[in-house]
Amino acid sequence: MPKGKGAKGTKVTVKIAKKAIRMTPDGRRRLTLSNMGITVFPKCLLKLTNVDELDLSRNLIQKLPENIGNFSSLRWLDLHSNKLESVPESIGNLAGLTHLNLSNNRLTSAALPSTLGLLTNLKSLNLGMNQLDDLPPTMVALDSLQELGLFDNLFISLPEFVKVLRSLTKLNVKRNPLLYVQGDGEGTLKEKPEEDVYLVHESSLCRTCLKRCKEQTERLTRGGGGGGGGGGGGDAFEEKRIRTYSGLMAPNSVATVNQDVWRIKKLEHKPIK
Structure with missing residues (x-):
């Protein structure tokens, strides 16, 4: 762990960040600063314009900088298990983003900006373990989205547009108070039956x-x-x-390091064993 950790958390400098960059097997530059006690998003990271993947998971970050959209080279962003209460509108400028993990934070539906719908290259979006009961309707434009995690939230019903996301093949809505309508038209709150195993x-x-x-x-x-x-x-x-x-x-944790192997329910297929 870098020096400089105190009451205000770990201080990350450009020098520290550069040393933490590693090449992935597919030739991308990944910066991993996970589980370091970071309380404030290190704005110096925005100077590293050649970073393709950024992992700031398992920290104590409460707020993202308004200009996070300047991180135009990002393709993969992992912020799970922090203390985020909002997402800035500029996140919609990360047009190349394919994987976004915001699970296990403190996000409410009002904290999700409509600009999430601009992330049209997004393939995987993890919003599990928050306080969400709705999604921005602009997300209907996410035609490339294949995986959507909404587990452990407050959804009584899912937005209609989720059903028409044409590329969506995996959806996890476990442990939400989903309202199931019975034959007489009256609804009762029931937990979704445990159908699958998540490992x-x-x-x-x-x-x-x-x-x-x-x-x-x-x-x-x-x-x-x-x-x-x-x-x-x-x-x-x-x-x-x-x-x-x-x-x-x-069951599965949102803390999986690599979302490429994220195991969630597969729609209209047999359960994953």
Whole structure:
């Protein structure tokens, strides 16, 4: 961890940032400043115009600079697990962006700018684990979007335009209070049935998520902590034990390092095993 960490968090300089740049297998320049206690977006990063990918995940950043749209070379931006409460309108200037991860922040629907609809090259957008109940209608223009994460939010219903995103093949809406309309026209709040298994390697989880998932796994392998006994309970617990995997955690965390292997529900296909 760089020197200079104190009450105001880690101070990142251009020199530190340049040393953290690595080449990806496909020849892109990736700057990784994850889990460094950064509280303020380092504006010096905007000087690194040759960076294609930026990872500032697992920090304490509350606000993005208004001129983040000047980062015109970015193709991949990961800001998951921070404390963001808003997204500046200038993010719409990142026309080349293909992957954007804003999950596990403090975003409300009012904090999402309409300019998200300008990111027409976006293929993957992760908005899970926020406080969203709606999306900007301008997002209907995201014709290239293939993956959309909306899990662990406040959606009672999904925006109609989600159904017409022509490239969308993966959608995760788990753990939202979705309103299901019954035959008599009246709706009741129900949780969506657990249909799929979501797995990531435990090394991809932040400390909090890893602890929570291990506790859940222990409860399952002990029989869920339920009242013991005979009957068919043993079979049910055995089935749950079968669905645990060494080194992998379920359900999936937003803290996966590489969104290229992000596992989410695949529409109109069999569950991912």
